[in-house]
Amino acid sequence: MNRAGKAGAAVLAVAALVAVLAPLLVPADALDVTRVTDAPWRPPGAGHWLGTDHAGRSVALLVLQGTGTSLFVGLTAAVLSVGIGTLVGVLSGHFGGLAAGALLRVTDFFLVLPSLVLAIALSTVLPRGLGTIVLAIGLTSWPSTARMVRAQTLTIEARPFVERARALGGGHTHVIGRHVLPSVVPLVLVNATLAVASSIVAESTLAFLGLGDPTRISWGALLHQAQLHGAVPQRAWWFLLPPGVAIVVVVLAFTLVGRALEAVVTPRR
Amino acid sequence: MRVKLCVLLAVATTLGLAAPAATAQAPVILKVAIVQQIDSLNPFLAVFQSSTEINKLMYDYLTAYSADDQAVVEGLARRWEASPDKLTWTFTVPDGKKWSDGEPITAHDVAFTYNLMLTDEAARTANGSFVANFESVTAPDDRTVVIRTKAPQVTMLALDVPIVPRHVWEQVGSVKDYANDRMPVVGSGPFVLTEHVPGQFIKLRANEGYWRGAPKYDELHFVYFQNSDAAVQALAKGEIDLVNRMAPAQFDSLEGKAGVTRNQAQGRRFTELLINPGARTRTGEPIGDGHPALRDVRVRRAIAQAIDLDALVDRVNHGYAEKGAGLVPPVFAKWHWRPEPGQERPFDPDAANAALDAAGHPRGADGTRFSLRLTGRAGRAYDEQAAEHLKRSMSDIGIALDVRLVSDNQLNEATTAATYDLAFSGWATSVDPDFILGLHTCAQRPGADGKGGTTDAYFCDETYDRLYAQQLSEFDEGRRRDLVRQMQARFYDQVPAVVLAYDNALEAYRSDHFARFTTQPAHGGVIMAQNGVWGYYQAEPAEVTAARPRGWGGFAAAGAAMAAVLVAIVAYALRRRATAGERE
16 A cells, blocks of 8 residues: 555544544533634634634534534445445346347436535435435446446456356355455455545535534535624634545545555456 | 737737727616526516515506605505595506506506406415405506505505506406516616526616616626625625625625625514424415424424524624514514513523423433424525534523525425425515514415415414504504504514524625615615615616726737737747758
């Protein structure tokens, strides 16, 4: 694993630690708009080293609190998306024929739809909440995984050892479970890591547009609030920059780790 | 030599492009930011504040309210008198007023409008309360309108009903389906609607033949913005000239900005929290899916008691509001009501908890009694922030809140179909309290098909309706004031909605482009959302500004200089290459 990958992994470890420890780091009442007493729009300084927001809450604590939501949504959405993608990819690659045709047409349908628009539509129609966001992202981002996994499945199934397994009487479950899946898993893992990065960006986009769970703090939701409550006319860069930087750093970390893993699993020719 | 010629050419071209902009007589346009969508441009259907504001620019009412003190002044009618029994009112529409297409405005247009509302239920959607008590409306000649009422009605000089041209609306088949978008739309107001691109802009041009005199500028544009933040930015940059309904943070940010003047006015709007009291249609059919617990007035009172109104004004309105009480804002001091010390419902979560226990809603194992939906508008700063406050306040009394922030139209749908438990709402009030009081009578609930009503609170109370009927026929102002205050006390006591705050109207305009706006009332009044359109109509453009063309001139000069440098560099590079080629 290369140096960049290690750096990414380190950043992710820190982010995960922050997400887990956030409930301990952030005092219970510090982010409750009805309980805070500080003045709104205080620039960074003593006491609040990242300033305060429109309601007088500490931006630093808000960003810490948002880590958990952003990572959770990113991870679950990626798992959902890669899960669907793998299932569809393996099944269509393995069975072929009519079933594959049908599955592929569905994949194509989702592939050509602009996924952001579809996600916006879904999160508008479904009730607001984390689950909806996860679903909206997961349901719109799986087609590329499906295509990739299908291609891998086809190359695996063309190899002699799979043919031999079939000849010896191995059924569908045996071939998929013992031969195909183990060979696509590395690819799927790499894909999942990269999918987390794009899922976090997607979550931030939806939350920024005001489609997220309005009562939960995530980085995108912070940007939404900053924009809504006038951080721009207030020139309150300290409310806009930290959540934005947090998104960039974590997304970059996931991408670095993903690329590093890709280099590991892809055999050099 | 050739190089020099190129440079000269470049300079000439750039200046030539800039020159006409500086000299041509461009129309003077007042550009106003608009954030709320338009529900309809049909004056019989339009309910949204944005739509009624534009309808007011297009159509005059029978009477108007003066800019100084909101006294009743001439509208389409110049004179009026009531019979001794106050049942027959005679209005005189003077000769000489014209529709924007040149047709004369006559008493027949007025009679046509009111009769349309009397005969067609759809035409009563927006302003039905004004004609509910009408017996008949006739026009014996071109100049005279005679209105007979079933009972004496005090609001006869405050009929906020846009009068439409008969010769246009006679051909309209179904009022309910008519969009009123045949441009230019024939009207009687100071401006004529010429173009409407939904979600982008609404253009009106000055009505040169307006009977009060043409406005002092040429065009009035309403430009849509996705959010008020963008609108405020556009104002700061000088792209638009007038913004209202700013958030406190935005208002503060414009402090001391050159060329911008701010206007903090006592508004005539209030923000309320609707509590679905078990919505029913006019015929008594249950409608919507409000939580059954809210039908109990004790529960509604407990919810109201658990809301810290002072904290909301202080933290959410940032002090740019006054604490809510009755339905009429304090700007109309005559009708405004505040609870007496005995009637007051002070903020007291403990008492609210006790009341909910007594009402038979014990806390469950997780400390929750029941859960309610709170519907608000996504993208409205107040709703998003106040929702967080309410969520906390309600959890203090064991009610879990499911906050749902939705689009404008979805919110409207939820309130008209009564598919809410708690919802944010708000109304603009008129000089005469009749409209806002009438909104909460049983008759304002929707018909059997779920359409036709204006209320969103679904209040229906015998005492309230009786008081409403009494005040409507009470011509003694002192006694009427007393009745109006009793009604507000009844509303406060029954809590179909909690009036949260009377918002200050926060407005700002480009004083370098428009020098003066008329406010209503004259002191501490508003420019937009008036009882009338004086703000738009009497806006005075600043002296033809040298500032803007000079700005362009600066750009042109800079552009010319840059072009010159670029040409010089390219020419130099070409020469270098040429000589290099020769050298080889």
